[in-house]
Amino acid sequence: MPARTWLAALPAAALLVALGATTAHAGTVPTGPTALRSAPLSTCTVTSTLAGDHYTPLQIAQTAKANGFTGNGLVISVAVSLAESSGWTRAVLVDSDCSRDRGLWQINSYWHSEVSDAQAFDPNGAAQAAYRISSSGGNWTPWTTYTSGAYQAYMATAQQAVNQLNGGGGGGTGCGALSPWSASNVYTGGAAVSYNGHRWTAKWWTQGDVPGANSQNVWTDNGSC
Known part of the structure; x- marks a missing residue:
């Protein structure tokens, strides 16, 4: 779906990079029965806003682990969050179809309308929703930064955070x-x-x-x- 691809975020990304900022990226795409819904017909200018608390990789790992993520799913959860929101708890990406990707894991407001803004912007609530959408950390294909491979740039940082969380420290x-x-x-x-x-x-x-x-x-x- 062109309106939901990672590339759709590039105009906003280019603008904020020029300003010396990082951006929120594309968020979650529809899967399962939800994918049968029609895409929104609205058209918006793609914009990205970083707000809220800026979580470190360790804080993201702590939040993800506290809400069920374990093993490799925990590491990927941190990497995906960093790729999606750069760790900002109230990050928002307005997509070209006018839906919004929200919070640490950029959960889409249209394809995952069951997740309220209050939940998406609450770190624990967002982690709980991400845990469910990712099938307990075993399926990350709903996230475009996962399917594009963008999350891989954050895997080493994510692993270090998980090692630190588990007392290993690398x-x-x-x-x-x-x-x-x-x-x-x-x-x-x-x-x-x-x-x-x-x-x-x-x-x-x-x-x-x-x-x-x-x-x-x-x-x-x-x-x-």
């Missing part, structure tokens, strides 16, 4: 929570493994591709764990 102490990479296993996009003391995240389906040593560049190096 530096090679957090690999025990990850499954070691195996040449025989099949991995899909977003899967995380440990290999040679680093955390690696798969960009897409892969089997037998050694992290950091394959020509297809399947794996993202998230740094030491």
Whole structure:
């Protein structure tokens, strides 16, 4: 849906970057029965506003964990939030179809109208909604910064925040929570493994591709764990 793509945010992004600011991005797209609804017919100028409290990656991780996220889903929840809102609790992106993406996880007002503004702008409420929409952290395809791959730029920061939250602090102490990479296993996009003391995240389906040593560049190096 063109009005709901990450690229739709670029005019606002370009403006705010010129002003030295970061932007909120595209938010959630419809899935399941909701996707059968007609898109809004309104037309608006795309604008992005950053407001509220500016959460650090650790604060986002704390909020996400307190509301159910665990394991790799917790790490991705932090990365997606950073990609979507830069950590601003009242970030708003007005889309070209006049729907609004709101809060830390930029939950769309039209496709997820069951989430009120009050909930979307409350960090705990937003985390609860994100947990539900993401199927308990197992499906991030409703977020355009996930499907575009934009979230990957934040995975290392997200992992460090989760390590700190769990008392690991990085530096090679957090690999025990990850499954070691195996040449025989099949991995899909977003899967995380440990290999040679680093955390690696798969960009897409892969089997037998050694992290950091394959020509297809399947794996993202998230740094030491």
